[in-house]
Amino acid sequence: MKKIVILISGRGSNMEAIIRSLKAEDWPAEIAAVISNTEKAAGLATAENAGIATEVVSRGEFSSRQSYDTMLSEAIDRYAPDLVVLAGFMRILTAEFVRHYEGRIINIHPSLLPAFTGLHTHERAIEAGVRLHGATVHFVTPELDAGPIIAQAVVPVLPDDTEASLAARVLEQEHRLYPRVVRWFVEGKVRFDAGRVRLDDAINTPAEFIxxxxxx
Known part of the structure; x- marks a missing residue:
């Protein structure tokens, strides 16, 4: 049975999608804990209602990013996770922290990486006039939004799209893509190997997943 720790900063809608999928399907895994950097994260109540342990490691209590990440790592390691899942965790992590979890920490980003790294991805996609947009699940590396890509979900950018309408359509695909990738990982169908992503050739995906x- 693989153990998962999920990090959130807000509502945690991708966390909710993972919880729903894990409960509805027979995954060889459990969510050992949900950890937030703020006690105001609404997703903490969601996790508690699902019977999942929660913790808050608040940035305000630490004098530096390094000291914060050390304490965060200690909190995570108490659960001995096989996989750490970033689900809207709004902090840039130190290189030392990321290397500690190399090959077992993943993130979802709301764009088709390497396009539109960072914030405001939907607004930037519309301004750039791209025809396709989407979401990317990738292994986390020290360089922001630059880790090896596992899978992407693609949506069209429509002529009348607003930032809100495009964001909603991408989020719907995030809720389908992220749980699927997490399940692949715990089933051993996805692995990190010398900086590259290795996939089981038995993986099947919907047409809009790459x-x-x-x-x-």
Whole structure:
């Protein structure tokens, strides 16, 4: 049974999607804990209602990013996770923290990476006039939004799209894509190997999902 720790900063809608999928399907995994950097994160109540342990490691209590990440890592490691899932965790993590979890920490970003790293991705996609947009699940590395890509979900950018309408359509795909990738990982169908993504050749995906790793 694999253990998962999820990090959130807000509502945690991707966390909710993972919880729903895990409960509805027979995953060889459990969510050991949900940890937030703020006690105001609404997702903490959601996790508690699902019977999942929660913790808050508040940034305000620490004098530096390094000291904060050390304490955050200690909190995570108490649960001995096989996978750390960033689900709207709004902090830039130190290189030391990321290297500690190399190959077992993933994130979802609301764009088709490497396009539109950082914030305000939907607004920037519309301004750039792209025809396709989406979401990307990737392994986390020290460089922001630059880790090896596992899978992407694609949506069209419509002529009358606003930032809100495009964001809603991308989020719907995030809620489908992220739980699927997490399940692949705990089932051993996705792994990190010498800086590359290795995928089981038995993986099947909907047409709007793109797998970008190397099939083994």
């Amino acid at each position: 797998l970008t790793g190397d099939f083994s």
